[in-house]
Every structure is written in C-alpha cells, then in structure tokens.
Amino acid sequence: MYVPPNTDTIAALATAHGTAAIAVIRISGPQAFDVVESVFRSRKGKPKTLRNKPGHTAHFGIIVEGNAEDAVILDEVLVTIFKNPHSYTGEDSVEISCHGSVFIQQQLLQLLYRHGCRPAQPGEFTLRAFLNGKFDLSQAEAVADLIASQSGAAHQVAMQQMRGGFSNKIQILRDELMNFASLIELELDFSEEDVEFANRDELRQLLWKIQRLIQRLIDSFEVGNVIKNGIPVAIVGKPNAGKSTLLNTLLDEERAIVSDIPGTTRDTIEDEITIDGVLFRFIDTAGLRSTTDTIESIGVSRSLEQIRQSAIVIYLFDVHEMTRAELMPALDEVKSYINGAQLLVVGNKIDKEDIATAQREFAEFDTLFISAKEHYGIDDLQQKLVSLFDSRTVNITETIVTNARHADALRRTNGAIERIINGMGMNIPGDLLAQDIREALVYLSEITGQQITSDDLLGNIFGKFCIGK
Ligand SMILES: Nc1nc2c(ncn2[C@@H]2O[C@H](COP(=O)(O)OP(=O)(O)OP(=O)(O)O)[C@@H](O)[C@H]2O)c(=O)[nH]1
Ligand SMILES: [Mg+2]
Known part of the structure; x- marks a missing residue:
C-alpha cells in the first residue's frame, strides 16, 4: 500500500458534494494554521491569528482572495481550530464551515491549495489518525463502514466497532495466547532441565476457550455481512406469477419490466431498500419452468442459484391460476434448493379471487395473500x-465482525490454533508448538494493526515471572 507523506498539509470537503445550507472543509497537517491564517480575516478585514487561540474554539470571519487593497471576499465563515494532538487526525487541524454552494466550496478549496495545502486522498484523514495512534486498524475500517452504513443496524454495528468493542475482544484473546506463548518459550530456555512450566491440561482448556470465541466471531461475520450488504431476499415462482410486479411494489419504483408474456424476466434484477431500519436486498428472478429457450434456461439456473444464496426466499404464486395440488410439488422443488434460508409462501393476485376461498384452499401452507x-x-x-430478520436473533450489542479481512484473519488464527491442539495431541516438541502459537498471534495482530515482536514475548515473560529477579 502506498502511504502518502504526512508532512504535507491536506484539505478536502468533509461534507457531501452538492448544494446544502453549509459545507465543511477540513484542513490537517503542520501548516494548517499558516494556510488558513493567510486567507482568513476579521469581519473588518484585519488579519487574525489562530495559533494563539485555545483548541476547540470557533471564530467568525471572512475568507479573502488577494492582498489588502483589491482583496475579494469569497465567503463569511466559521473557523473551528483543533490543536495537535487533540484532533481527529492528531495533527493541527482546522474546519471551515462555509456556505454550501458548490461554487463557494470549489473556490475555497482552490484557494487553500494555492496557499500550500494539497488535496487529501480518500481516507487520508483517517489514515493519519491511525498513524498517529488515535485508533487501531479495525477501528479505522469501522469509520469507513460507518460513513457507508445505510441502515440503522449497520450503523449500530459500525459504531460499536469504532468504539473499540471488537478490538477489545481481540486484545483479550491475544493476551491469553501471549501468556501461553511465554510459558512455552520459557520451557525452551530450560530445556536441559526438562521442566514443564505450562500445564498441558490448562493450556488445552485455554485453547478451546479461545477457539470457541474465535468461532463465535467468525460466525458473526455472516450476520455482519448481511447487515452491511442487505439481507438477500429472492423472489421466485412460475412465470407470470407477478414477481417483477412485486419487486417494483416493494421498491416503489418501476425497476423491472412487467408484462403478461410468461418468461419476461430472463436475468436476475436486484435492488436494496430499508424497511424499519433493516436493509433488504430484493432479487427478482426468471420464472421457474422447464424451457428449451437457451437464454431463458440460463435465467432459470440463475434463479436456482439465488435460492441457494438467499437468507429469505419468497415463493410467489398466482392464486387464480395455481391449485393446491400444483403448489405442493412446486414448493418441494424450491425447498430442495434452499440452503438454510427461510421460506415465505405468498399468494398473489388476490384481487382476482375471493380471499376466504383462497384461505381455505391454501390453508396448510401458511400463506400470505397479497395483490402486488x-x-x-x-x-x-x-x-x-422484518420479523423473520428479528427471529434470526441478531443481538446487535454482541461483537459482530463485518470486515472480510478480519474474518479471514480469524479463520487463519483458527487454523493455527487447530494445529497447536493437534500438535499437543502428538506431543510435538516445544519449539514447533511455539512456532504455531506465534503464527496465531501474528494473524490476530493483523486485525488490530499491532506488531508482535520477540520483545513482546520476552517482556511478557520478564514482566510476569521475574526470572532471576
Ligand atoms: N390482477 C393482478 N395482476 C397482476 C398482479 N401482479 C402482477 N399482475 C400481472 O401479471 C402479469 C405478469 O406480471 P410480472 O410481474 O411480469 O410477472 P413475473 O412473475 O415477473 O413473470 P416472468 O418475469 O415472466 O417470470 C402482468 O400482466 C401483471 O400486470 C396482481 O396482483 N393482480
Ligand atoms: Mg418478471
């Protein structure tokens, strides 16, 4: 990864692009105060010093371009100053709140660039915060997730991760494993005397405990991923059942083509929408039927693939066309493709049928009747x-892993722990055991961005056991 130099002073728009009541421009770096002072004046046009003011204070004034006589006023602004290390990035920082016209935003940024800042790269403020030890990698990634979070649940998970919940759990695991490593390394130092500092039973207990915790974190990734990317809901059924109509109704948008020709939808169409704070990703599919049309049959196999990948499958059928006897085998077929998803049987076009009759006909299928x-x-x-989502009992206060990189590191930690346990079963020598433990420690450290060194292990040994006093 390319890490840009952090001796530069960087500036960027911190608020969304476009017109709004106000916009905030963020400047950070060693020259932050110099740059802003060179364009900031009091209301009467007098130069204003910022560096001698206390941090976390706001100052009203104007931004000017050019020198005293022919200076042009660009905007009236409020300038908030943050002094290192008490800022988001840990550097001297200034936030200029200006009027939110795109023209003003651009003029102001250009002016700042001419006075010694350079445009910030995406994520560079957060990168600096990380480099300055403001938070660890997993928290930095949570900031990115927080900004991108589209639903209440995703927001809560990202927020919790940013405040260190996830890192804390990893930290605890890492410390426990480090103790284990220390004991084994200690044995290596005394190998001639054939002592066993590490009680093997206790170590095994500890490893199992760590493994259970890691597994829980890995499992939570599935839930975390679902919250972040939307719960996949496949809408399947026979051609003409009204699947595309239902997709459009749920999204409140004419997203898919609807027609009375069976086989209209030939590929999957998907889009997201939030219902009661939960993000759903609806997938309209090609109608399920055996067909000789090559393209349509590709569509049908994609539909089956969607059934496999979804968390919820809506089986939609036309109550006017389909009989109870036909529904049964159709549902059995769908169930044979389902892979852990919940099935929702929905009878469509109830506007064409008497609801009481339909309820009687399809009573055994726990059917929901709608008119898309x-x-x-x-x-x-x-x-x-929404209730199906709730019943997955996602406890948002639990630590949830939402990052694929973290999940991967956890899986690799698990692999290393597995090797340690197997190794112990085969009584392998301590130095090989120590190697596997180190490997597990490295994977865990990848998550929080902390480096593990031999000094860490040694420090742990001496700090805890005071060998030789
Ligand atoms: N009366 C009535 N007609 C509906 C309803 N929903 C859909 N239709 C009609 O049924 C026909 C098929 O609708 P689509 O949404 O294209 O059906 P589909 O399941 O996507 O069909 P394929 O893409 O061919 O698999 C259209 O003429 C719709 O207007 C409904 O609730 N009531
Ligand atoms: Mg369709």
Whole structure:
C-alpha cells in the first residue's frame, strides 16, 4: 500500500458534494494554521491569528482572495481550530464551515491549495489518525463502514466497532495466547532441565476457550455481512406469477419490466431498500419452468442459484391460476434448493379471487395473500420480512465482525490454533508448538494493526515471572 507523506498539509470537503445550507472543509497537517491564517480575516478585514487561540474554539470571519487593497471576499465563515494532538487526525487541524454552494466550496478549496495545502486522498484523514495512534486498524475500517452504513443496524454495528468493542475482544484473546506463548518459550530456555512450566491440561482448556470465541466471531461475520450488504431476499415462482410486479411494489419504483408474456424476466434484477431500519436486498428472478429457450434456461439456473444464496426466499404464486395440488410439488422443488434460508409462501393476485376461498384452499401452507398490482397486503409482507430478520436473533450489542479481512484473519488464527491442539495431541516438541502459537498471534495482530515482536514475548515473560529477579 502506498502511504502518502504526512508532512504535507491536506484539505478536502468533509461534507457531501452538492448544494446544502453549509459545507465543511477540513484542513490537517503542520501548516494548517499558516494556510488558513493567510486567507482568513476579521469581519473588518484585519488579519487574525489562530495559533494563539485555545483548541476547540470557533471564530467568525471572512475568507479573502488577494492582498489588502483589491482583496475579494469569497465567503463569511466559521473557523473551528483543533490543536495537535487533540484532533481527529492528531495533527493541527482546522474546519471551515462555509456556505454550501458548490461554487463557494470549489473556490475555497482552490484557494487553500494555492496557499500550500494539497488535496487529501480518500481516507487520508483517517489514515493519519491511525498513524498517529488515535485508533487501531479495525477501528479505522469501522469509520469507513460507518460513513457507508445505510441502515440503522449497520450503523449500530459500525459504531460499536469504532468504539473499540471488537478490538477489545481481540486484545483479550491475544493476551491469553501471549501468556501461553511465554510459558512455552520459557520451557525452551530450560530445556536441559526438562521442566514443564505450562500445564498441558490448562493450556488445552485455554485453547478451546479461545477457539470457541474465535468461532463465535467468525460466525458473526455472516450476520455482519448481511447487515452491511442487505439481507438477500429472492423472489421466485412460475412465470407470470407477478414477481417483477412485486419487486417494483416493494421498491416503489418501476425497476423491472412487467408484462403478461410468461418468461419476461430472463436475468436476475436486484435492488436494496430499508424497511424499519433493516436493509433488504430484493432479487427478482426468471420464472421457474422447464424451457428449451437457451437464454431463458440460463435465467432459470440463475434463479436456482439465488435460492441457494438467499437468507429469505419468497415463493410467489398466482392464486387464480395455481391449485393446491400444483403448489405442493412446486414448493418441494424450491425447498430442495434452499440452503438454510427461510421460506415465505405468498399468494398473489388476490384481487382476482375471493380471499376466504383462497384461505381455505391454501390453508396448510401458511400463506400470505397479497395483490402486488393493487398494493394489497404489502404492509403485512414487509412486517413479516422484518420479523423473520428479528427471529434470526441478531443481538446487535454482541461483537459482530463485518470486515472480510478480519474474518479471514480469524479463520487463519483458527487454523493455527487447530494445529497447536493437534500438535499437543502428538506431543510435538516445544519449539514447533511455539512456532504455531506465534503464527496465531501474528494473524490476530493483523486485525488490530499491532506488531508482535520477540520483545513482546520476552517482556511478557520478564514482566510476569521475574526470572532471576
Ligand atoms: N390482477 C393482478 N395482476 C397482476 C398482479 N401482479 C402482477 N399482475 C400481472 O401479471 C402479469 C405478469 O406480471 P410480472 O410481474 O411480469 O410477472 P413475473 O412473475 O415477473 O413473470 P416472468 O418475469 O415472466 O417470470 C402482468 O400482466 C401483471 O400486470 C396482481 O396482483 N393482480
Ligand atoms: Mg418478471
């Protein structure tokens, strides 16, 4: 990874692009105060010093371009100053709140660039915060997730991760493993005397405990991923059942083509929407039927793939067309493709049928009746989806891993722990055991960005056991 020099002073728009009431420009680096002082004046046009003011204070004034006589006023602004190390990045920083027109934002940024800043690269403020020890890697990644979080649940997970919940858990695991490593390395130092500092039973207990914790974190990745990217809900059924109509109704948008020709949808179409703070990703699929049309049959196999990958499958059928006898084998077929997903049986086009009759006909299938076209029963369907999500008992206060890199490091830690346990079973020599433990420690450290050195292990040994006093 290329790490840009952090001796530069960087500036960028901190708020969203576009027009708004105000916009905030963030400047950070050793020259932050110099740069801003060179363009900032009092309301009456007098130069203003910022560096002698206390941090976390706001100052009203104007931003000017040019020198005293022919200076042009660009905007009236509020300037907030942060002194190192008490800022987000840990450096001297200034935030200029200006009026939110795109023209002003651009003029101001250009002016700052001419006075000694350079444009910040994406994530560079957070990178500096990390380099200055403001937080660790997993917290830095959580900031990115927080900014991108689209639903209440994703926001909560990212927030918790940023405040260190995840790192704390990893830290505890790492410390426990470090103790283990220290004991084994200690044995190596005394190898001639054939002593066993590390009680093997206790070590095994400890390893199992760590393994359970790691497994729980790995499992949480599945849930975390779902919260971050939306719960995949596949809408499947026979051609013409009204799948595309339902997708459009749920999204409140004409997303998919609807027609009375069976086989209209030939590829999967997906889009996300938040319902009650939960992000869902709806996937409209090609109607399930055996067909000789090559393209349509590719579509059908994609539909089956979607059934496999989804967390919830909506089986949609036309109550007017389908009989109870036909529904049974159709559901069995869908169930044979489901891979852990929850199945929701939904009868569509109830506007064309008497609801009491339909309820009697399909009573055994626990069916929800809707009219995708007339928007009947859609609220109930949405509530049902949200409740299915709740019933997955996602406890948001639990630590949830949402980052693929973390999940990968955890999996590799698990592999290393597995090797340690197997090695112990085969009574392998202490130096090989120590190697596997070090490996596990390295993977755990990858998550928090901390380096493990031999000094860490030695420090731990001497700090704890006071060999030789
Ligand atoms: N009366 C009535 N007609 C509906 C309803 N939902 C869909 N339709 C009609 O049924 C026909 C098929 O709808 P689509 O949404 O294209 O069906 P589909 O399941 O996506 O079909 P394929 O893409 O071919 O698999 C269209 O003419 C829709 O207007 C409904 O709730 N009531
Ligand atoms: Mg369709």
